[in-house]
Every structure is written in structure tokens, then in C-alpha cells.
Amino acid sequence: AQSVAQPEDQVNVAEGNPLTVKCTYSVSGNPYLFWYVQYPNRGLQFLLKYITGDNLVKGSYGFEAEFNKSQTSFHLKKPSALVSDSALYFCAVRDLSSGGYQKVTFGTGTKLQVIP
């Protein structure tokens, strides 16, 4: 069975400071990892994904994520936070190694609050 954990319900960061939103995962095979963002009263928007290759993945709006296989983590990062980054962030995982259809499992979300 696959699972994903976002250990922080909320992350507060000052505008201009670097931000990190944490995610750890568990799959039986190789992971396919995603980050999505949800602004209030909107659907989720895709930010970035990791399948294979470079462990540092760059995505939309200046976000990046670092895949760490030994720590089974895929933390979302941004060098300098903006107030407009305030939103709900979801990590998601899919097991690449299983045959047939495999659903994507979403984390419970982390609310990012960027303080002016």
C-alpha cells in the first residue's frame, strides 16, 4: 500500500524568507511524486512532479522540490516566499512499479501562511 504524510498542518514564514513544506512517502516500488497548490475556493493546480532523474525538480511560480530516496522525502521549497504563495499545498504519490491502474494518494495538505 502507498501512503504520503505531510507532518505539518500549517507553516508560517515571513515574506522574503525561504520556505519548506515537508512530505514523506511510502511505496512498495518506485515513487512518482507530485506537488499541487490550492488557493481558496479553487481546485488544485499542478506545481511539479518527479519521476526519475535529477533529484531537484523545478516547477511553477519559482517552486522546487528535492527528492531524497534514502529519507523517502519530497520536500517543497522556495528561496524567497511571497504573500501570494499563501495557500494549501498537497503532496501526492503514485507507485510506478505496480501493474494496471494505480491511483494517486494525496496527503492531507499543509497550509502555508506568508506573513508580510
Place this chain on the structure above:
Amino acid sequence: NAGVTQTPKFQVLKTGQSMTLQCAQDMNHNSMYWYRQDPGMGLRLIYYSASEGTTDKGEVPNGYNVSRLNKREFSLRLESAAPSQTSVYFCASSLSDYNEQFFGPGTRLTVL
């Protein structure tokens, strides 16, 4: 391109009433999904359609039915609404189940 569209945006039902949530995508995606989002629970998959002509149950299918009408449209039906179905419902689509998903704006459903 409109992306993924959902109707209605809001709905209030009484216990026992039925309704259908509509979803359409114009991206020529093969896979479509219905999720519900509840506080502290993240997104839970209700039903999915890996390709046109197929549908399968997700994590929480009880009380729901779906129809993949064609490649563009995937509807979710509540036959007899219950207060436990009060939630925000999202439709999503992807080129295949190996690709990122694109989400609609959601339907806020309240069952009294």
C-alpha cells in the same frame, strides 16, 4: 481552452434527494476522476475512469454512481443524499494515470 468545468458550483439538498454533478474536459484526456475534499482528510477518490468506457471504484464509492458519457464527460450521481455526503467535490482529468491531474473548480454540496 476551458480545462475542466463542473456544474453546479453550489448545491443544497435535503436528505434523500438525488442529484447529478456534471464534469467536462476539453483537453482530450483519457482518464477522469471524482474526489471529495473534507477538512483534515485531504482528497479521497470516489470513482475514476481510466479510459472511455471504463469506470472503477475508488476509496469511498458508497452512495455514489458514475457515468463516463463520452471521452469529455464524467458525471457523479447521488441517488439518495445523506448528511455525510456534505463535502466539496472535485472532478479531475489526466492524459493517462501516469500524468498530472487537472482539477475543476469544485462543487460545494450541503445535505440537510
